[in-house]
Amino acid sequence: METSELQKIGAVKAPVELAKEVLLIESREVEALAHRLDENFNRAIALILQCRGRVVVTGMGKSGHIGNKIAATLASTGTPSFFMHPAEASHGDLGMITKEDVVIAISNSGEADELLTIVPLIKRMGARLISITGNTKSTLSRASDVYLDAHVSQEACPLGLSPTASTTAALALGDALAVVLLDQRGFSSDDYARSHPGGALGRRLLVLVKNVMRSGDAVPSVSIQATVKDALLEMSQKGLGMTAIVDAEYKPLGVFTDGDLRRAFESGVNITECTVNDVMRMKPLTILPDQLAVDAVEVMEKKKVTALLVVNAEGILVGALNMHDLLIAKVV
Structure with missing residues (x-):
């Protein structure tokens, strides 16, 4: 009216x-x-x-x-x-x-x-x-x-x-x-979250990385001697769009992602003849399992990545997660 x-x-x-x-x-x-x-x-x-x-x-x-x-x-x-x-x-x-x-x-x-x-x-x-x-x-x-x-x-x-x-x-x-x-x-905010476990705030303040990460056989990883083909198969089977490259102690040395594969093609690298060591990115982004899941979101958004490796205090790979995992957990 x-x-x-x-x-x-x-x-x-x-x-x-x-x-x-x-x-x-x-x-x-x-x-x-x-x-x-x-x-x-x-x-x-x-x-x-x-x-x-x-x-x-x-x-x-x-x-x-x-x-x-x-x-x-x-x-x-x-x-x-x-x-x-x-x-x-x-x-x-x-x-x-x-x-x-x-x-x-x-x-x-x-x-x-x-x-x-x-x-x-x-x-x-x-x-x-x-x-x-x-x-x-x-x-x-x-x-x-x-x-x-x-x-x-x-x-x-x-x-x-x-x-x-x-x-x-x-x-x-x-x-x-x-x-x-x-x-x-x-x-504190933690006290507040404990009285609001069912809401969005509770999820942001109570859900830890270890609550949403993939672990065990679900974590994609290959050795540094692996071929690019091996890495691609691991990525395909685990469905995270990436794989960790680990040493004998299972500590991450690098990461290989879908984006790294595209960049390898663009630079003319013959992926049928090289190992994953030739195309991986060194110093992968990691997070601890006891950190808040919302911290993982912040890292991903700041670094413009969609997945993270999870390591323990000794630097050993214990899990992995991507943005889809965080969406399912309603942290995002």
């Missing part, structure tokens, strides 16, 4: 202009939130770091959706956490909370009935309470051990009714908590 048509049916502003206004309002409110951070934020971080249980995030309506995301972010970055719906909490789910836990309650008004119903019970259990609200004088903020101010001067909604800037501010504050906790715990 054209802008003029939208305006005819009551849209006061052009869509792109209104969208820009929404984004600018929300970005300004998040920036203002950053300037308001104070010692309460440090106290919240200290409470969570000292927590011997889990972080339980709760909130109603849109705040609940934000809480769900915050709980997921905390859990994936080293802070055991889950979301508890406050209405369900009144019907048995409060049993999820122990005195060792920290509860993060989110409410823009700080007066959500479902939250206020369970706050006294949370306090009675001995769990600590952190609130994220937009009202410093609310019942929820006054009942909290730590209160985080997430108020906004205006919502991005033109009617001023739909939670927009306020939910963005709460979400950004939750992200800030998660990232600071990650940093304080010394949480």
Whole structure:
């Protein structure tokens, strides 16, 4: 639908202009939130770091959706956490909370009935309470051990009714908590990968060369005395488009590839009379089996090759892999 048509049916502003206004309002409110951070934020971080249980995030309506995301972010970055719906909490789910836990309650008004119903019970259990609200004088903020101010001067909604800037501010504050906790715990990319084994990041950070390489009889290799014909047969049988040339100790001396064969033809070499020593490339590219598979991708892309030899710490050939192997493993 054209802008003029939208305006005819009551849209006061052009869509792109209104969208820009929404984004600018929300970005300004998040920036203002950053300037308001104070010692309460440090106290919240200290409470969570000292927590011997889990972080339980709760909130109603849109705040609940934000809480769900915050709980997921905390859990994936080293802070055991889950979301508890406050209405369900009144019907048995409060049993999820122990005195060792920290509860993060989110409410823009700080007066959500479902939250206020369970706050006294949370306090009675001995769990600590952190609130994220937009009202410093609310019942929820006054009942909290730590209160985080997430108020906004205006919502991005033109009617001023739909939670927009306020939910963005709460979400950004939750992200800030998660990232600071990650940093304080010394949480590493390896730790992150271990909690995301099924995703692309997990594959990039957990899959090792030895997990995807070809080994044993599947590794193409010939001796330095072999003929070019022998090398071609080995390449054809193993299907890697290359073969290693090894010494008596099975250490790579060179490599012979499809590209080397083409270059030999172009230079006029009589491949029926020469040995592989005459056409191989010295100092082949190698990688260790315990290196990340993504390191193999980086080497291949940087050196513009499609296959690598895998050697152990003693320099003995133990495997080989090509880009197709990495594609199958979904590392690329």
